[in-house]
Amino acid sequence: MEAPLSFEQKSTFAQFGKTLPMSEEVIDLLNDFQRCEMALSSFVNTAGVTTTADSSDLLLHPKILRSADWRISLLKAECRDSAIPSSAWNILDKKFDLIQLILQGCHLNFHLEKQPYLQNLEITSCNLQNIPTDFFDRMPNILSLSLSSKNFTSLPQGISRLKNLQQLQLFGNNLISTPSFFSILSSFTNIQILHLSKTLITSLFLVDPLLNSSLQLTGLHLTECQLPSIQEEDIKLLSKQTKLEILDLSKNKIDYIPVNWSDLPASIKILNLSSNFLTSVQFMFSSDVKLKVIDISKNKLRVIGNLLESGRADSVNVSFNNIIEVCGVNYGRNINNLNLSHNMVEITEQSVASLSSLHSIDLGGNLFHCHVCNITILQKWVIGQHNMIKALNGTGDLFCFPKHSNLRVADVKQEECKNILYSRNPEWARVFQVSLVLSLIFLMAVLLRGYKFETCYLMRLWQNRTNKTRRISQTYEYDAFICYSNADREWVIYELMEKLEGAPHNYRICDHERDFILGSFISQNIVQSMHRSRHILFVLSETFFNSQWCLWELEMARHREFEGGGSSPILIQLTPVDQLHLSDNTEILLDSCKSLHSPNEPFFWEKLVNMLGKSLANFCERTDSETRV
Template identity: 25%
Template sequence: MKLMVICIVVYLSLCVGLLPQCTTGSPTSGIKPFPKECIFVSDTFIDCRHRDLRTIPSGFPETVETLLLSYNSIHVITNESFHGLVNLVTLELHHNSISKLRSDFFEDQTKLQYLSLSHNQIGDKLPDDAFKHLRALEVLDLSYMNHGFTVLPLALQELIHLRSLNVSSNRLQSASFTPGVAFPALLELRLGKNQIESLQNEDFEALLNCNLDFLDLTENQISAIDSGVFHPIASIAELDFSKGLHPAAIPSLAEALTDYQVNALYLREIGLEIWNSNNFKNLRNSSLEKLDISFNNITTLDSGFSGLSKISSLIIQSSHVAHISNTAFSGLQLVVTLDLSGNDIATITDGMFSSLSNTRLKTLYLDSNKIKRIDASGGFSGLSNLHYLKISKNKIEQNFIGDEFKDLDSLEVLDMGVNRNISLSPDAFRLLKNLQTLYLNLANLKNITVVPSPFDKLSSLTKLDLSNNNMAALHKDTLSNLSYLETVYLQHNNLYNMWNETVYVPFLKYLRRLKHLNLCFNGFQNIPNDSLSSLHELETLLLCHNKISQLQDGVLDGLPLTTLDLGYNEINLINQTLIEPLQGSLQILAVSGNPFSCGCNLQWFRNWLDVTKVHVNDSSHMKCASPPEMRGKLVMDFHPERLNCDHLLPFYIWIIIGVGSGMVFVIVGLSVKFRFHINYCWNLVNARRRKYQRIKGEDRPFLYDAFVSFSNKDEDWVKNELVQNLEGEYGFRLCIHDRDFILGRKILDSIVEAVDSSRFTLCIMSTNYLDSHWCKMEREFAMANLIDRDVLIIIALGEIPEKKITKYYKLHRLMMKRTYLAWPDEPGVRRNDFWVKLRTVLREPELRVNNNVSI
């Protein structure tokens, strides 16, 4: 219970001190409760989106700079909602149900720069002073109002620093601002999806001298445009009338843009059916560079583009264009990009683009048409500056002989992919000597076995895509002249018969600068040893979705691979010899989808996965196929150490060995520490084995009255005092080792016999005695006899320091329990008493009881 209380206290402390989102107070001031409905990202950023809020929470810290309240159900803002938030810079309130705004709502937001109020219910009832305190506001979004504005609100007049204004999807009848209002900093104005029917000269007076990046007038109903409507605006980078202009208003629009600085004009999906260049003749003096008339119904281009001489980009996508005359693009002297994708062009006829001869055209998009053939007599003649040609996603069925690309001397990228049936003659690309990238994917190519190769003249080619063609064969020299080739895509073909056990076609042999090679989905069962050996710069090798069961040792040696994909093959083992040569360069490895055999042979690879820094893709699909007990389990869940693959002792045996070794060390340590005690026991046993039995019972006669245990350094005291006062006149028999021990007998045996043959053992205790090895042994034997009888008498001879005797634990303990005799320093009565007490103890055994001998 105490532990639980402590844990709760610690948790609450952490919440208060470290986790502001757990608290109910402000993370900064600690005064107001922080709204629990919101996410406190930082002191300056609070996210309250998607919280189903009905009102604006209170308690925001005044340090907040970004406050997100969008995607809720807020319908009321009050004076207190944003009170005190003086540092607010960004405020999102879009996708709510707000219907009313007043100036005092934003009284403290003098630093606010971004305000989004779109998708609310604010209408024409917006007060004229609603934004009077927001003088720093730069971006205002009032789009998609439920009730909508019918006129641009007067409240905008205070926002002189506004850079972006969005009032799209309202009910505006006019683009006119309130007279006298000015927005000198405005860069973006969005008026799309309103009900504007005309543009009048005074509409944009508020934008005097502005340089707009974008003016959006899309999805309106504009049919009339005054000639001076754009004159107040200094320039417009992009002007968009898509879905918002009646085709009949194009001449008036062109007149309004006469001598005007506009860069891009979008007239997408306005219902334009007939292209008439006269409609744009007034643009001849404008700066228009880009014209987009896509998604209209222009079936024929034949009248030219007079008046659009400065156009650099012309886009006519998905407009049902089927017929293009030889003069269709006359007048486009500066055109660089022409996009005709997604139309109904069926044939590239001779001279179709002759009106673009000697122009600056560099990029031509003809993809996603219905082209079946390209006229070999010169469908692209005159386009000598063309760099990029895209004719993919068509229906071309043609054998290319080379004349189809006449005059395309500068072509660098040719995309012919995704066509119906393309075949190549040896001269197919003979004129494209500067080509660098060629796409022929999904073109239903047949086997490229012709000699010479159709690619022989493409000596500058760096990228070639031949994927998804179901090709079964390439000649060994098909790519031999492409010495600068860096990227080859050959996936989704059937080239497996070129590399098998009996056939080896070295079609990659000469690609010494190749860096990226994709051979996935080809059915390869084998990758020959020499097939990749010449690719000294290869960085990416993709061999996925084949039938490879094993890569031979050395097949990848010497390759600076950073990415290797072997996924979805039939590989059950990744060898160390395969991966180790790539360790210095490899960054990404994909091997998922293979039937791994999760046994001892996979041990190296499995251990490598745990330590490698190489990114192994999609390890969730690296599964074991065998043995049966591992089938379907992840390779990462395979632990080879449990199999004893190295034939080492199991882990539990190592535990037993470790514990046993530890016990041995402990025993050895104890043996060293208590070596004397062990030695004593051993010698005692040996002595017993030699028939020196301990004398048991007090009724058995002893040989000696006392065995004297003393240090040789105390010998004078023993002979002159002890022997003189106990033997002779008093008749006691003492055992003195240097007098009574039998010569030639082992000292230890003599000690054991002497102790056991004596009624008492007198220990003459001195500092010399404590330092003596033999004295220690004699004392231990005597103390051992205390078990059966009380035999030990201690005589303290001289002063013995306390710290010295405490080193001998057993002796110290004994002396603490028993009274011992102390030899007086001075002759006299005390010495007489000493001898009387000693003789009494030796003579009267029945009087000897512990602690009854007194000094």
């Protein structure tokens, strides 16, 4: 017989629930608690599994003072690809009523007694093919079921008998392609929350049978499903889900969403589009939509304009983007709280006017350029609206660029901006400006008189450079032709080309997917594109040197340089390259060409723009203006 509990143990156990008076009845109860722990230990030893159930996980049965029953709130059995002996489950069945059970890596070949209190069941990486047909009959009151496994091709038998099921999570499988999938799901009339994450759903049309069924979901989660875009027709599919409150489309590859979201149900509260590839967003909801949260964090936004054309949102999260410009819109008209943390926001008078009507704004994680004018505007705004402006939800502070300086915006001591000084003394400012212009004119006249020969020489140099500019713009069609492996396509298109073709550089880039002439041979297209480009960019990685086409393009660029047909190639080492596997010619080329290493290195983009020089678009614009002059 086990030893009775000490007073300290009794006091400790009493702290798990509400504190109980130390009566004789409670002392007997705590001794029974100890027997319960020993039974659990017996289960663990017999089953040979790892569990997380201990005394702190045990909850008192509501009728504990009238009976000696115990209910385990959580038992997590990690089986490590082994079967749990039936003798172990017999110990469990006789001693405990389960509320939550998590099984990882188990063979589900055991027999459970009826578990009327079991509400949450999670089965991860288990063999679901050999599950007993009556497995789910023993747990009729399950409210939440989670099945995560890559190797099952159909829903387990008997799952449709769980009539009380409210939340179903199906992770990492391709069940959506099975014929019976939607018919079984439609039979769960009480399901409110559905997770189909990490499944091969490339369009919302694939779940149309489910959305058009009698199910009325409150939460639909389609994360990590490889969704490439959301079209207006996709949103119309959701219109019948009149109770939908949560739509989670995070961690996909969405690079486009429509403006018109008016078909989204008025019940929607949370819209999650975080961790995608969106470069611009604007929403037009129906007027009766009042969202709690719109999450567009961790995308590729650069400018935010009119985020909400119609509808309202309590909080909008656009953190961890590349946002520089915020101006021109009264955001407080239909947004209460805006999270702009971890961007590159520049605070100007226009942006202050746009943001001041918000209830709160989070600017933490932005590194501000503490120039005289801008920092004065920001400091005055922070002082005047200190209750509204937050930094990392109130846990941080606003800092100046560069980050390692650790200089807080509030600590910068600088004089008033000159234009503010001028605005206070307009007459003095005009006198100063006129005097400055007259002094410059006099100085130029003296220089032209005393250095007339040098002036003629400089004018000749300028004329030669202008002629060279015209020749370049007439000879080449593209600034650069990019050669890369298909494995690096995403970085090239969404990072490299976006930065080079966007403002302010405006480079003309030749990409084979977009600019090659249809119907021509690939080799002919490559040669012609190289001759029509000022520079050739090679994006190097291990997969690059495994491609015959990439190596052939490298050889063509080498011949082009020897023939005097353009500048030497520019090499970008996207990932480290093992030179032991390279040919001698390739190794010589790598050593002799201009090379850039990881895009994460400091000043990578500045160095690349330096190598490319001015874009043809800027050449043409400058040449036209000079011709008009």
